[in-house]
Amino acid sequence: MTMPWRILLTLALGAGTSVKAQERAIVIRGGIVITMAGTRIPNGTVVMQGGKIVAVGANVSTPAGADIVDATGKYVMPGIIDAATHIGLGGNDLNEGSDPMTPQSRVIEAYNPFGEFGGGKPGPLRNHENLSGGVTTMYVAPADRAVLGGQGVVVKTAGPNLDGVILREPAGLNMVLGEPPKEVARSKNRDPFTRMAEVAMLRQLFIKAQEYQKAKGQNSALPRDLGLEAVGRVLTREIPARIEANTSGDIRSALRLSQEFGFDLVVDGGAWAYQMREELASRKVPVVLGQMTTPFVSNEEIPDRTDYPTVDERTPARLLSAGVKVAIATFSASFGSLAPGGQGKWLLIDAAVAGGYGMSDEDVLRAVTINAAEILGVANRVGSLTPGKDADVLVLSGDPLSIKTWVERVYVNGELVHEKGKMEKQ
Amino acid sequence: MPHAKTSGIAGLLLLIGLSPLASQSEAVVALRGAVIHTAAGAPIPNGVIVVTNGKITAVGADVAIPSGAKIYDVGGKEIIPGMLDNHSHIGALSTDLNDFPMVVGPQHRFIDALNLEDKDWGEAVKGGVTTIVTGPGSGENVSGEAVVIKTFGADLGKRLLLEKGGMKFAMGPKSRERYPTTSMGVAANLRAYLIKTKEYTAAAKKWDDDGKKGTPPARDLGFEAMADVLAHKSYVRAHVHSATDVMTLLRLKDEFGFDLTLHHSTEAYKVAAEVAKRHVSAVVLPLGDRIGLTEDAMAGPYVLWKAGVKIAFHTDAPVISQKWLRLCAALAMRYGIPEEEALKMVTLNAAEIARVGSRVGSIEVGKDADFVVFSGPWYEPKSRVDLVFGDGTAIYDRTLEEK
Numbered sequence: 122m123t124m125p126w127r128i129l130l131t132l133a134l135g136a137g138t139s140v141k142a143q144e145r146a147i148v149i150r151g152g153i154v155i156t157m158a159g160t161r162i163p164n165g166t167v168v169m170q171g172g173k174i175v176a177v178g179a180n181v182s183t184p185a186g187a188d189i190v191d192a193t194g195k196y197v198m199p200g201i202i203d204a205a206t207h208i209g210l211g212g213n214d215l216n217e218g219s220d221p222m223t224p225q226s227r228v229i230e231a232y233n234p235f236g237e238f239g240g241g242k243p244g245p246l247r248n249h250e251n252l253s254g255g256v257t258t259m260y261v262a263p264a265d266r267a268v269l270g271g272q273g274v275v276v277k278t279a280g281p282n283l284d285g286v287i288l289r290e291p292a293g294l295n296m297v298l299g300e301p302p303k304e305v306a307r308s309k310n311r312d313p314f315t316r317m318a319e320v321a322m323l324r325q326l327f328i329k330a331q332e333y334q335k336a337k338g339q340n341s342a343l344p345r346d347l348g349l350e351a352v353g354r355v356l357t358r359e360i361p362a363r364i365e366a367n368t369s370g371d372i373r374s375a376l377r378l379s380q381e382f383g384f385d386l387v388v389d390g391g392a393w394a395y396q397m398r399e400e401l402a403s404r405k406v407p408v409v410l411g412q413m414t415t416p417f418v419s420n421e422e423i424p425d426r427t428d429y430p431t432v433d434e435r436t437p438a439r440l441l442s443a444g445v446k447v448a449i450a451t452f453s454a455s456f457g458s459l460a461p462g463g464q465g466k467w468l469l470i471d472a473a474v475a476g477g478y479g480m481s482d483e484d485v486l487r488a489v490t491i492n493a494a495e496i497l498g499v500a501n502r503v504g505s506l507t508p509g510k511d512a513d514v515l516v517l518s519g520d521p522l523s524i525k526t527w528v529e530r531v532y533v534n535g536e537l538v539h540e541k542g543k544m545e546k547q
Numbered sequence: 548m549p550h551a552k553t554s555g556i557a558g559l560l561l562l563i564g565l566s567p568l569a570s571q572s573e574a575v576v577a578l579r580g581a582v583i584h585t586a587a588g589a590p591i592p593n594g595v596i597v598v599t600n601g602k603i604t605a606v607g608a609d610v611a612i613p614s615g616a617k618i619y620d621v622g623g624k625e626i627i628p629g630m631l632d633n634h635s636h637i638g639a640l641s642t643d644l645n646d647f648p649m650v651v652g653p654q655h656r657f658i659d660a661l662n663l664e665d666k667d668w669g670e671a672v673k674g675g676v677t678t679i680v681t682g683p684g685s686g687e688n689v690s691g692e693a694v695v696i697k698t699f700g701a702d703l704g705k706r707l708l709l710e711k712g713g714m715k716f717a718m719g720p721k722s723r724e725r726y727p728t729t730s731m732g733v734a735a736n737l738r739a740y741l742i743k744t745k746e747y748t749a750a751a752k753k754w755d756d757d758g759k760k761g762t763p764p765a766r767d768l769g770f771e772a773m774a775d776v777l778a779h780k781s782y783v784r785a786h787v788h789s790a791t792d793v794m795t796l797l798r799l800k801d802e803f804g805f806d807l808t809l810h811h812s813t814e815a816y817k818v819a820a821e822v823a824k825r826h827v828s829a830v831v832l833p834l835g836d837r838i839g840l841t842e843d844a845m846a847g848p849y850v851l852w853k854a855g856v857k858i859a860f861h862t863d864a865p866v867i868s869q870k871w872l873r874l875c876a877a878l879a880m881r882y883g884i885p886e887e888e889a890l891k892m893v894t895l896n897a898a899e900i901a902r903v904g905s906r907v908g909s910i911e912v913g914k915d916a917d918f919v920v921f922s923g924p925w926y927e928p929k930s931r932v933d934l935v936f937g938d939g940t941a942i943y944d945r946t947l948e949e950k
Contacts, residue, residue, distance in 0.1 A: 414868070474928045476929040478931075
């Protein structure tokens with residue numbers, strides 16, 4: 122297949138980002154279009170222009186002079202969104218070891234999309250490991266050895282430069298309940314030794330932040346505290362608290378904190394979340410589930426399964442039927458040169474497993490697209506093939522949930538950034 | 548490759564332990580209507596399997612079903628042999644896997660750590676894995692002897708296929724966290740132990756040859772166990788990632804003549820011809836949806852297969868739950884291994900590499916009646932295991948579980 126794109130122009134697009142996008146329209150036609158915003162369109166057409174989706178449908182006219190991509194026999198869908206990763210954080214940057222509570226830490230200040238130190242070439246950023254699995258957007262969080270690791274960021278996996286890949290920053294404040302923070306703390310003989318201490322430390326911090334907000338409101342000349350400012354963003358519901366909680370007890374603690382301080386909560390991990398499904402649903406708390414085919418891991422090679430359980434395959438459907446919004450994510454980190462953190466490459470296959478356990482195909486796909494976008498607060502930009510949204514579009518060789526299917530083309534902001542077998546080596 | 552005998556009491560129990568309680572009429576089971584992937588020939592559409600007393604007694608398209616047989620109509624389904632996970636660590640507490648201070652510990656036997664209450668046995672059955680190799684390691688240079696065991700049943704004697712299921716070596720990187728700290732150190736350590744084993748054997752033989760006079764040489768369980776490896780009664784199962792360490796193992800094999808299988812085998816594809824030349828099998832964990840290997844490494848099994856290396860996949864359970872063994876093979880299909888070949892890599896190949904290919908691994912007359920009924924193609928993530936048969940009995944039934 123010849124490359125249908127010829128002329129690239131640089132356009133300035135919203136949110137202060139500058140991306141390369143095409144003046145000339147690109148039309149993908151003939152494929153089965155899964156919009157994630159309605160029913161599938163057999164023999165559908167997607168029109169992209171200026172980095173945005175401009176039209177989607179069965180009877181869409183092709184703008185004059187457009188580049189045509191024939192997707193006959195193929196599937197077209199929005200870019201996959203991995204709602205929880207630690208990708209791009211070097212080994213020493215996964216966890217701040219000096220302090221179990223670092224709300225002032227921002228992941229964006231450690232995020233490295235530039236590849237191995239001393240390797241690679243200059244130019245636009247392309248995370249081909251993730252792009253090859255169709256992942257175009259991901260949330261990057263600090264890893265889970267601290268009670269409060271810091272502020273996460275939503276990035277795209279391709280863009281012209283570091284500023285150009287940032288979609289939302291900060292996008293959440295990451296906290297962890299359960300064993301991982303205890304493990305490190307015990308080795309350093311500091312708090313938290315117990316779950317009680319984890320929750321007490323967070324509660325105390327939220328109270329401090331409330332006091333800080335109040336005092337700052339009365340006297341703006343008070344010295345700034347970056348950590349309390351970050352917690353304040355959670356209190357004012359500017360960003361959600363992302364709390365990793367797997368056991369029903371830890372999820373209860375997270376729900377109690379959220380009720381007490383009135384913040385928006387996203388439960389990460391959620392291995393036993395189905396036990397709490399009614400309450401999660403009534404409180405409208407979404408869950409970002411770990412992988413189904415592997416133990417839920419962040420950065421341990423062989424996890425203690427008490428705290429990193431494999432997510433039960435029935436969990437997504439159980440949560441869904443109770444009315445809980447569900448995303449399925451990889452929580453992947455990078456493991457050095459042999460394993461460059463490309464779990465996103467397998468996210469679709471992993472999520473497909475849930476399809477055997479009560480999730481419809483569309484439910485499964487929602488869990489890695491529009492639901493993830495909504496949970497990350499970026500659904501105005503990504504997550505579905507809807508006119509006005511970023512032109513993050515995949516062309517797949519077949520049914521997205523089949524093991525035999527490959528992602529053949531990936532467009533981010535209307536630009537062809539990955540083509541199977543052709544662009545990895547660039 | 549010489550086959551080790553099932554040893555000791557376990558073997559005896561095995562011989563007398565075949566379905567003694569089932570009456571003749573109950574002991575005949577037939578499945579009909581499904582596509583049967585035997586792992587030993589072309590798929591049989593609309594096939595029949597007949598099981599008598601736990602063994603497969605007929606399989607094919609035109610097979611008469613004996614009267615009185617318990618019949619399962621499984622039209623529209625797909626049947627594959629019970630899968631064999633060639634490398635795992637389930638069935639023991641995690642604190643019983645590694646005896647870290649014992650850098651070379653061939654005297655350790657996994658049978659002494661078996662925990663039949665481990666819930667992972669049930670997870671394996673649910674995923675269609677009916678036989679596994681499970682063993683110690685891989686924190687030491689030599690961790691001990693694995694077992695080959697079925698994943699179901701209360702009678703250990705009946706479950707155990709091989710008590711001497713292979714000697715676990717580990718070439719790092721994990722073992723390098725402890726002494727010795729380099730590849731050179733590991734190699735020197737292994738070589739020194741193998742030489743001492745030969746000296747030990749020679750001393751024992753000399754005492755024998757000299758008419759067993761006086762005090763016999765002191766016995767050493769470690770050397771005895773390693774001597775069994777050198778005598779081909781057992782074989783080396785080597786945890787190895789880097790191509791360099793693969794070559795070290797091949798050199799050791801050339802030098803000492805033991806039977807060798809590679810495990811993990813991450814970079815074995817880089818030296819595929821060297822591996823193939825020595826008829827060494829490779830058990831591979833593509834780790835694909837685990838930590839995301841490079842595309843080159845993911846295509847490694849295909850490279851090995853093309854080079855003529857017999858390969859199988861493993862889960863390293865509990866690293867990956869055994870119920871996803873089939874997906875390890877399915878991922879390999881993406882890189883060019885044909886469907887029926889990929890199936891063999893979790894069934895017949897895996898069984899042959901584990902030295903139990905005469906008992907399990909394919910749907911053939913005379914073999915144990917272990918097989919799995921899938922709702923759709925075995926390799927698709929969305930397909931479900933509907934039924935699992937072990938020794939001719941339905942040991943998992945999804946409809947019962949969902950009630």
